[in-house]
Amino acid sequence: MKVESVRGMRDILPEEAPLWQRLEAEIRATFALYGYREIRPPLVELAALFSRGVGETTDVVHKEMYVFPDKKGLKLALRPEATASVVRAYVEHGLYAKGDLAKLYYMGPMFRYEKPQKGRQRQFHQYGVEALGSLDPALDAEVIDLASFLMERLGLRREGLLLRLNSIGCAGDRVGYREALRQHFLPRASELCADCQRRLAENPMRILDCKQPQCQPAIRSAPKSVDHLCDACRHHFQQVREHLDALALRYGLDHTLVRGFDYYTRTVFELASRELGAQDALLGGGRYDDLVELLGGPATPGVGFAGGMERLVLVLQAQRGEQTDETPELACCVVPIGDEARKKAIELLARLRRAGVSADMEYMGRSLRKAMQVAGRRARYALIVGPEELEQGQVKVKDLATGEQRLLELQEFSAAPEALRSRFPR
Ligand SMILES: [Zn+2]
Ligand SMILES: [Zn+2]
Known part of the structure; x- marks a missing residue:
């Protein structure tokens, strides 16, 4: 019997491995420069971690997560992302007890049951950082600076990077914002795709994530989260922007940027590259000031980002195409x-x-x-x-x-x- 690999689960062959190793080394070295230490959470977690942390109505949990019972009937999941795992570990091991900022990074495979396509497999790899314990807007800017610096180290020109920024406010702000979205989308419900009609009832913010062409007109004219911020959130966002200016990090405000996970609060951002043709995001992240408490820890703010490694391997591959390396193994x-x-x-x-x-x-x-x-x-x-x-x-x-x-x-x-x-x- 010839056994083949599972659809969407790809081997990284020895020819490709050196690129991955180089990428991993660059990521580690860059994260270390900013004071991050590695954490390696397991690939398998209780499914409830993600339905609670990431959100039951998000596409990642609702449609794409691998969920299976173990032999005792415990409902487990292959991790679809790592922030919830890192925060779970942070709470479980009392890392907050040191009363200091915890700067953690991770790297490894994630799993989502999606239609496999080039550069998007069902097992894919992400790297990311999480800074837990501070509300300082300078930290939001530092995380964005780290993301940008990493891309520059990998050979992407800073002028080619596109930083999209938004603030979605705190949980309190979002009560009003969700209602404004509902009021906006309700009369347009018939223009929306079937998924968005469900989202309208469950969680109208998720409509803003939709990539279906038919939903775009209604999304473009939707109310902006920045118009629903409380004073503290507006002040925080203003300071983040000032820090970005001081770091000479250029950005564009994107009012439809909400990121696909429910845990985000306040700052959200995405970094894309013009050099890669289609303007796909290289990485994305933001604040998640309620997640630690939501997962059973003391109220602790956090900010971080995650990016896909497959995308960066393509970047390195394109660079290597220009130069020939003949060094024997x-x-x-x-x-x-x-x-x-x-x-x-x-x-x-x-x-x-x-x-x-x-x-x-x-x-x-x-x-x-x-x-x-x-x-x-x-x-x-x-x-x-x-x-x-x-x-x-x-x-x-x-x-x-x-x-x-x-x-x-x-x-x-x-x-x-x-x-x-x-x-x-x-
Ligand atoms: Zn607020
Ligand atoms: Zn839609």
Whole structure:
């Protein structure tokens, strides 16, 4: 029986893995510069975490979440996003007890049951930060600055980045705003798609997320959340904008931007790139000042963002297309000549690796000529272990880039690791 991968679950093959590793390293390094530490929540959580945290009426929970019972009938979910998990962990482990700002980041697979398309699989990967414990509007701006700086480090030009910004106010503001939306959409209900007709009854703010063309006229003329802010929220938003100006981060106000999750409060934002053709969002985030309390912790504000890694891999791939990287994967391929020499070769191979020289050898029973061809593709040097050289206490090193050959004394393999390593400069 031939077993294939599940629809929407894609393998990342060895050819692609170096790009992912580079991306992960850049993300980690950038987050560390801003004082974030990694947290690794599990992929499986109680389904209730997301229906409570993200919102029962959101598309992500309502339509796309993988939900299944375990053997005891407990209703579990594969995480569709990580903010709810991070906040759950923050509450569960009492991270708030230190009375300090908690700056946490994560990276890893998320799961949503959507129609798979290029760059959007059912298992996809996200990275993100969460800063928990402060209402300071400077922190909203810092999170946005971090997002922008990360994109710049990955080679996207700052001038090409599009920052969309909005404030959706606090829970109190949204009571009035939802009512205004209901009043606006109710007479237009017949123009709306079937999903939006349901949203109108359940949660009219979610109509603003709709991408259906037929809903756009009604969305464009909808009331603006910024006109429904209380004094504190209006002041907060004003300060966020001043900090962004001070950081020379340009933005456009987008009154239809509400983000697809119910936990957001006040600041919401999205970052897109003009360089990527279609103006798809690279990442998005905002404040969620009620989520910690909603999940059973003490009232604690939070702000963060999440972005898709697949999108960034495409960016890096496009960059790589311009430059060719011919560095071979290994420093050295060991090529023995004859069975006696092979035993010695295996020993030398182990010594190379312990000295920090990446190395491999021929295991496929190829001829010497074929083995040298393979070495030429994989490594910078071939270490040729032949009976005649061995008798002299030596092995031959061939530089596969220049064709130069030299002899190496066997005793060098017992020298200090740095000394042996220096014999194989990359
Ligand atoms: Zn407010
Ligand atoms: Zn719609």
